[in-house]
Amino acid sequence: MTDVTPANAARIGIGGPVGSGKTALIERLIPVLQARGVDLAVITNDLVTKEDAERLRRSGLIDPSRVEAVEAGACPHTVIREDPTLNIAAGDALEDRFPGLQLLIFESGGDNLASTFSLDLVDWWIFVIDVAGGDDIPRKRGPGVLRCDLLVVNKVDLAPHVGVDLDGMLAEAGRVRGGKPVIATNARAGHGIDRVADAIGRAVLFAP
Amino acid sequence: MRVIHRILGSRRDSGLADRLHHLAHHGAVDVLVVSSTDVARRRIRATTLAGEEIALALPRDEPLFDGAVLALDERHALVARVGTERWLRLVPGSQAAALELGYHAGNLHWRVRFADGAILVALDGPADDYLVRLGALVTDGQVTHTVLDEAEPC
Numbered sequence: 001m002t003d004v005t006p007a008n009a010a011r012i013g014i015g016g017p018v019g020s021g022k023t024a025l026i027e028r029l030i031p032v033l034q035a036r037g038v039d040l041a042v043i044t045n046d047l048v049t050k051e052d053a054e055r056l057r058r059s060g061l062i063d064p065s066r067v068e069a070v071e072a073g074a075c076p077h078t079v080i081r082e083d084p085t086l087n088i089a090a091g092d093a094l095e096d097r098f099p100g101l102q103l104l105i106f107e108s109g110g111d112n113l114a115s116t117f118s119l120d121l122v123d124w125w126i127f128v129i130d131v132a133g134g135d136d137i138p139r140k141r142g143p144g145v146l147r148c149d150l151l152v153v154n155k156v157d158l159a160p161h162v163g164v165d166l167d168g169m170l171a172e173a174g175r176v177r178g179g180k181p182v183i184a185t186n187a188r189a190g191h192g193i194d195r196v197a198d199a200i201g202r203a204v205l206f207a208p
Numbered sequence: 209m210r211v212i213h214r215i216l217g218s219r220r221d222s223g224l225a226d227r228l229h230h231l232a233h234h235g236a237v238d239v240l241v242v243s244s245t246d247v248a249r250r251r252i253r254a255t256t257l258a259g260e261e262i263a264l265a266l267p268r269d270e271p272l273f274d275g276a277v278l279a280l281d282e283r284h285a286l287v288a289r290v291g292t293e294r295w296l297r298l299v300p301g302s303q304a305a306a307l308e309l310g311y312h313a314g315n316l317h318w319r320v321r322f323a324d325g326a327i328l329v330a331l332d333g334p335a336d337d338y339l340v341r342l343g344a345l346v347t348d349g350q351v352t353h354t355v356l357d358e359a360e361p362c
Contacts, residue, residue, distance in 0.1 A: 006265035006267075007213065007266075007268075008268045010251050114316070118248075119246075119248035119249050123250050124249070141337070143316075143317070146333065146337070202253070203251070203253060204251045204253075206209060206253060206263040
């Protein structure tokens with residue numbers, strides 16, 4: 001194995017519908033990844049504000065200067081798929097400012113089930129859905145659900161309160177994805193976060 | 209696990225081709241197969257045809273390509289082979305079907321190109337996943353379909 005440092009940070013995307021828990025997932029991932037020695041930064045995407053970036057900057061979890069915001073100004077998928085130039089530039093700027101950066105996390109603005117990331121922007125991406133959105137979401141076979149490298153089903157603690165058959169939902173998610181990975185989380189309580197961090201580490205940081 | 213950080217060149221480069229040819233005679237050229245849908249990734253973790261688990265961490269300005277030489281020394285080489293792009297060729301039987309087909313292709317954000325009265329849709333998954341989205345256009349025979357790979361003529 002070579003000990004050469006990669007020329008660039010790994011870049012991952014986190015997308016999913018509005019309110020599914022993308023920012024909450026990142027808030028939980030940051031300390032877990034930092035504890036593993038990962039040097040990281042975050043780029044958030046919002047429609048016409050910097051709300052998610054401000055939330056992360058105020059969180060105390062990460063140096064605020066390591067959080068950048070991109071305002072999509074249109075459908076959020078346009079800046080992560082059709083023309084990701086703004087995000088690529090934001091990522092390049094962070095890499096210039098923080099030499100040695102190992103991981104850049106791009107959070108998409110909340111979108112619909114058709115949202116996908118361009119592989120020109122990221123090397124690997126997560127799609128987050130939540131049980132409160134209904135257990136029929138996987139069955140609707142949205143491109144986000146089908147094509148992502150990792151599907152996260154969040155807010156699993158709410159399943160009994162919203163009449164969702166969680167086991168059936170997870171089984172169906174695995175089936176429509178042809179066996180590609182699915183992880184159940186409760187981001188607010190931190191459940192399942194280690195498994196998500198493991199998946200990131202293995203896929204793009206080449207952890208054992 | 210070996211981590212590869214740069215591409216040494218193309219297997220077609222004159223300086224590399226002879227060395228690869230020599231190694232190939234000794235069965236010492238391993239191949240990393242990468243699907244056409246994954247080739248844009250700069251970070252890839254995969255197993256070569258010879259069974260070695262490797263990782264790619266390429267610079268962002270250095271995209272992978274078919275024939276990229278990833279490792280080369282006196283005893284061993286590793287070359288990338290990119291799988292052919294698969295296309296779903298859709299032929300509308302009427303102007304009305306063509307209009308509706310075009311609407312669906314755009315609405316579903318499919319990657320398309322056009323050839324001889326057909327829409328070619330780049331496949332990122334099973335063709336049936338695409339055909340089912342077209343509903344009656346396909347089931348009623350208003351649009352006919354075949355699957356092509358990059359090597360076949362359009």
